[in-house]
Amino acid sequence: MTLAALRDRDCPICGSADARPEVVSTRRADYLPLADLTPFWFGIEKARCFFSYHRCSGCGLLYNPIFFGEAQLGELYATMPPNMNSVDGDAIAATQRGYFDAVAAACPLDGDYLEIGPDVGHIAGEAARRGRFDRFWLFEPNREVHDILSAAVSGQRARVFAGMSNLNAVPDGSVGLAVMVHLLDHLLDPVGMLEAVHRKLRPGGTLMLVTHDERSLLRRVLGPRWPAFCLQHPELYNPATIRRAVTQAGFADVAITRSRNVFPIDFLARQAGAALGVRTEWMPLPRRAIGLRLGNIMTLARRSTDQPAAMAVAERVEISA
Numbered sequence: 001m002t003l004a005a006l007r008d009r010d011c012p013i014c015g016s017a018d019a020r021p022e023v024v025s026t027r028r029a030d031y032l033p034l035a036d037l038t039p040f041w042f043g044i045e046k047a048r049c050f051f052s053y054h055r056c057s058g059c060g061l062l063y064n065p066i067f068f069g070e071a072q073l074g075e076l077y078a079t080m081p082p083n084m085n086s087v088d089g090d091a092i093a094a095t096q097r098g099y100f101d102a103v104a105a106a107c108p109l110d111g112d113y114l115e116i117g118p119d120v121g122h123i124a125g126e127a128a129r130r131g132r133f134d135r136f137w138l139f140e141p142n143r144e145v146h147d148i149l150s151a152a153v154s155g156q157r158a159r160v161f162a163g164m165s166n167l168n169a170v171p172d173g174s175v176g177l178a179v180m181v182h183l184l185d186h187l188l189d190p191v192g193m194l195e196a197v198h199r200k201l202r203p204g205g206t207l208m209l210v211t212h213d214e215r216s217l218l219r220r221v222l223g224p225r226w227p228a229f230c231l232q233h234p235e236l237y238n239p240a241t242i243r244r245a246v247t248q249a250g251f252a253d254v255a256i257t258r259s260r261n262v263f264p265i266d267f268l269a270r271q272a273g274a275a276l277g278v279r280t281e282w283m284p285l286p287r288r289a290i291g292l293r294l295g296n297i298m299t300l301a302r303r304s305t306d307q308p309a310a311m312a313v314a315e316r317v318e319i320s321a
Ligand SMILES: [Zn+2]
Pocket: 011, 012, 013, 014, 015, 016, 056, 057, 058, 059, 060, 061
């Protein structure tokens, strides 16, 4: 019987081992063998089952002390069928265009563009159309979408990579805008990833993150039935803990806002019905889409222009010029 490999995970932000249980599912994933968990991972099994979320006493992060190990995660993601999301493509595209609008208002759209987990490239495509980026560096583990992703940035100098753990191909200090949408809450070492991205940013370069907000109204209303409590999220952030994570990785000028998601009304109502145990099959519901600030936060942060590491990069550029 193979269990989830990480049995005693310390807080991935502050390293504290002291955490108290806060959110559990009726059927806990903690002591179930992997074979029993895969139907929940793939969403085949609709009942709720996730690892117990504990609140770190050191920094307040909500995370799973018991979770899959790196190798187990690799296998689970590799066998994940593509496009499991049942929100229609137009609503996803509209949501992601909104993310780009927010970042376009806050930073110059030049230097290199780096995105980790770009999926089919909704945001990268906007960046290609509306920005003046030199090169596109796209790290997308799902190979099935690589062709669509490449097409989204066609005409640009772009490279697509299947791994996410190694950003070595990207020159340090080159990136004007780095984007990670719904990625950070999937990672075992989120601060390590943030530090790696920080090194790639040029002085003054911008990072844009979208994550779930475990302090949102939606989470409070739904409790353990909030959909972000699931096997794919080894930790979940709120405005205070995401600020702590990016600050610890060296970022400055951190701004956090509730982000807007576009949903077809029928999808939203059926999701809410499912979460609350109300049947909605018989309800006539409009397909029209609406934008809601619902359960997600956007974080914008910069690599400071006056850090020693940033200075070193600037000096190197001067020498080579
Ligand atoms: Zn902590």
